[in-house]
Amino acid sequence: MSPFEEPNTALLPSGFIDxxxxxxxxEARGxxxxxxxxxxxxxxxxRPPLLEFEASLLHGAGQALSEQTFRLMDPESRRMMGLRPDMTTQVARIxxxxxxxxxxxxxxxYAGACVVVGTPGREGERQITQAGIELIGVDSAAADAEVVLVAAEALARLRIAHVSFDLSYPALVQSLIAEAGLSDMTRAQLVHAVDRKDAAAVTELGGEIAPVLTAMLHAAGPADAALAALAGLDLPPAIRTMADRLRDVVAVIAARAPDLRLTVDPVELRGWQYHTGICMTVFARGQREELGRGGRYLAYDEEAACGLTLRPEVLLRAAAPIELRRRVYVPAGMPESVAxxxxxxxxxxxxxxSAVDDSQNEGxxxxxxxxxxxxxLIEL
Amino acid sequence: MSPFEEPNTALLPSGFIDxxxxxxxxEARGxxxxxxxxxxxxxxxxRPPLLEFEASLLHGAGQALSEQTFRLMDPESRRMMGLRPDMTTQVARIxxxxxxxxxxxxxxxYAGACVVVGTPGREGERQITQAGIELIGVDSAAADAEVVLVAAEALARLRIAHVSFDLSYPALVQSLIAEAGLSDMTRAQLVHAVDRKDAAAVTELGGEIAPVLTAMLHAAGPADAALAALAGLDLPPAIRTMADRLRDVVAVIAARAPDLRLTVDPVELRGWQYHTGICMTVFARGQREELGRGGRYLAYDEEAACGLTLRPEVLLRAAAPIELRRRVYVPAGMPESVAxxxxxxxxxxxxxxSAVDDSQNEGxxxxxxxxxxxxxLIEL
Known part of the structure; x- marks a missing residue:
């Protein structure tokens, strides 16, 4: 469906489509x-605006998105504005x-379009529609679970089948590594190894925490088994508290939505830019791209918040097809009341x-x- | 409701609001x-994208909007992109x-947000939402009338009362002046005088066409009287054809929607940038700002088209208030099935x-x- 596949004299910039x-x-109905x-x-x-001053758009958690933000000069104030790459930070500002x-x-x-600069040489959409929720001012397992449950209900409304919520806790593994007394160099290499899920390198670099990290690496999978594996590990108290949070969130979700597929990956680090607690990624069977993502963060640098953003473009590839209105040709001169x-x-x-010779042909x-x-009505 | 009226540390650029x-x-429901x-x-x-290459966004009719368009460099193609100031030209491209x-x-x-650079020193929204229609590939009074009738039905759906569609035909008065054999200087002054509705200057500058122009100036008002005045004027054949079109459009609309208030201003020139035929502006009693505008133009420089764009922000000031969902506090532990x-x-x-001592207070x-x-349910 890319415009480049069409004989089109008016090419759109890569990553932007009609x-x-x-x-x-x-999309609109979804x-x-x-x-x-x-x-x-x-x-x-x-409904925050498409553009804001750079300073407020990239405030706090927004900093992580700085490189992905298009900037424009405001001729009025002579200050730089940014075209929003994400709406979460705008909602946090509000x-x-x-x-x-x-x-x-x-x-x-909130729902609206965002624009990202994109990654050079890598294809991908640069205009991204978001539709999401933010639950602000509370830090609890019940709050994390609510965000997942409400998003799951939204996906069910679109009749998207075989949905899976993948839970992770990047701060857990980051803290574990940070507190292991490793050199800066080793720590960086270890994070990289965990990120690549490279078990051999983790064993080599992990020192004292190598066994725990390796076990966590292997624990990734369906929530029950992953949590059982985590429960059996010997973790420092602060890390144990985080693992318990993961367990509690899964328990609340499972009690409310026993059929919802949940997986837990305790060592997932990828793509989380400003999150401080549990993170979630949403997938549907047969869809390579994620349907949405979210997690716990500090809104405007200070207030506990958890949110999740769905991506309507991706949802629609997985959703049940919509039914369009059936079209009726109404020849000129027909009474308006019937139409x-x-x-x-x-x-x-x-x-x-205007009048035509053959209404059926015209229809x-x-x-x-x-x-x-x-x-x-004559069927055509 | 401007953010500047609030104690707000994160000021938004002028013309952009939450x-x-x-x-x-x-707004969304509207x-x-x-x-x-x-x-x-x-x-x-x-749904065209927010950004396009400048060359395609400002193609043809879009040229008129060039000064109102924010531009951005696409790092991928090294070409300039524009942030759309209007969606009509995008729909024409499609x-x-x-x-x-x-x-x-x-x-x-189409429906979506547009951004304009704005006029220095003049307040006004710079992010403008549009919701509109385009009827492309036909040039007739029935087509012009359909656009008005469909827009009127949309306004009725929002229960906006006392709507008025003001019809004009900038090309009519422009042609009349162009064909009057005046010097370039006089012509420019005359257009300016017509635009200001300055009857004395029109009389002074108009030469042979001064009487006709003056009569047209005074004809502006309710459609029936304006058309009757136009019918009595001695117009060159090409101008008469345009006046007849105005008459035919009014006749089609009046037959379909006899209660719709229509006015005709045969000398209105203001603000029409790329239109070639009948133009319409929509007002509602008590609203200073127009609710929408449209008219006939050449789509992509070549195809007959007529469209009309409504402005949801303005519509909502005139629309009947929406009814929000009534909120029910559901204390923790209540059965989910009841909720x-x-x-x-x-x-x-x-x-x-979480559990609270006093659910009613909390609610x-x-x-x-x-x-x-x-x-x-206990009412609070």
Whole structure:
């Protein structure tokens, strides 16, 4: 569906696409369905702007996104603005400023387009639609679990089957390594080895924590087995507290949604830029790309928060197909009241703008399934 | 509601705002309601990207918007991209390229955010949401009228009362002046005088066409009277054809929607940048800003097209207030099935994430209208 596959004289920049009729409608309906589920759980919509001053857009957690942010000069203030690469940090700004007086926990939702600079030479979308939730002002397993459960319900609404939430805790393994008394060099190499899931290098570099790290490496998989393996390890108290949090979150989710597939990867480090607690990635069977991701972080550098962002473009590849309105050709001169009645019944009416010799042919030419004739619908 | 009125450490650039809970929800619902009306009339949604190469974004009709376009370097292609100031030209590009083989008339709709550079020293929104339709590939009074009628139905869906569509025909008065045999200097001064509606200057500068121009100046007003005045004027044949088009469009609209308020201003020139035929501006009583605007133009420089864009931010100031979901506080430990049932009934459930001493107090604190207690709702 890339515009480059089409005979198209007006090429778009790499990573930017047009969504055509069916796709655009599916995306819009998907976003509204997901936002509706969020609203049912008390998440209220906010809509930050596409551009902000660089200083506020990249404040706190936003710093991690600096390299992915397009910048523009504001001719009015002569200050640099950024085109948002992500909405989470914007929602955190709203929570910390205009909604600082609102009761906590604060539940906010958002949907909109973001733009990233992209990685040179690597293909990939650069305009990314996000639809997500943020649960701000509370730090508990129940809060982490709520974010997963609400997102799971949103995916169920789109009839996406075989969904899996992969839980991780990057700060757990980072702390474990940080406190192992390794040299800076070894520590960096070890993080790299863990990130590559290179068991041999972990054994070689891990020193005292090599056995625990190796066991954690092998523990990744379905939540129950992974948590059982973690439970059997001898962990420093601070690390044990983190492992317990992982266990508690899984317990809350499993009690509420026993059929939801959960996996735990205790050594996953990849792609988490500003998170401080449990992280989650959402997958669906048959989809290579993740459907969404989220986790616990500090909103505006100070307030406990957990959020999750779904990616509507990816959701739609996994979602049940939408049903489009059936189109009825309404020849010129037909009574408007009949056409209005068809619209009320869920049809799309396509008005003939001038008289034609053969209404059925004209309806067919315009992609209609029916033509209106004397109050009757003729199937084409 | 400007962020500058709030004690806010994170000021946004002038012209960019956060929409908070109620406003953001109202905007989203308003857009979907309007898009639904468009879909009922066979307008299919497309979603062009936020950024395009400058060359394609400002192609043809888009040139008029060049000064209002923020530009960015694409590090991938080293070409300049523009942040769209308008979606009409993007839809025209899609129609002329990827949808060049689709049957005409082509009915497309779109909704999304645009960004304009703004006018120095003049306040005003710089992020502008648009929701509109384009009817491409046909040039007739019936087509012009359809655009007005569909937009009017969208406004009625939002229960916006006292709507007025102001029709004009900038090319009519421009042609009249162009063909009057005036010097370049006089012509420019005359256009300026017409634009200011300065009757004295029009009389002084208009030469032979001064009487006709003056009559047209005074004709502006309710459609019937304006058209009657136009009918009585002695116009060159090409100009008469344009006046007849105005008359025909009004006749089609009046036959379909006799209660819709229509005005005609035959000398309106202001703000029309790329239009070639009839133009329309939408107002509602009590709203200073226009709710939308549109008109006839050449899509991608070659194909007949007529479109109209509504401005959701302005619509919402005129629309009936939305009804938000009533919020129910659900204390921790309540059966999930009861909460799910409440959500199905249209409530928003706000989950208690830990036990509290006084559920009613907690519910009140969280802005809930009810608290759930043993399958019962207690009003707060």
């Amino acid at each position: 969504l055509l009729q069916h796709e655009a409608e599916a 976003i509204e369905a997901v936002m509706d589920v969020f609203a049912r759980h008390g998440y209220e919509r906010v 929570a910390a400023t205009r909604l600082v007086g609102s009761p906590r926990p604060l539940r906010l939702s 209005a009645c068809l619209r009320e019944k869920g049809y799309a009416t396509v008005a003939g703008l 067919r030419r315009l992609g209609c399934a029916y033509v209106l004739s004397n109050d009757d | 929409l908070l809970q109620h406003e953001a929800e109202a 857009i979907e309601a309007v898009m639904d009306v468009f879909a009922r009339h066979g307008y299919e949604r497309v 129609a002329a390229t990827r949808l060049v083989g689709s049957p005409r008339p082509l009915r497309l709709s 799910a049932c409440l959500r199905e009934k249209g409530y928003a459930t706000v989950a208690g994430l 009140r604190r969280l802005g809930c209208a009810y608290v759930l207690s043993n399958d019962d």
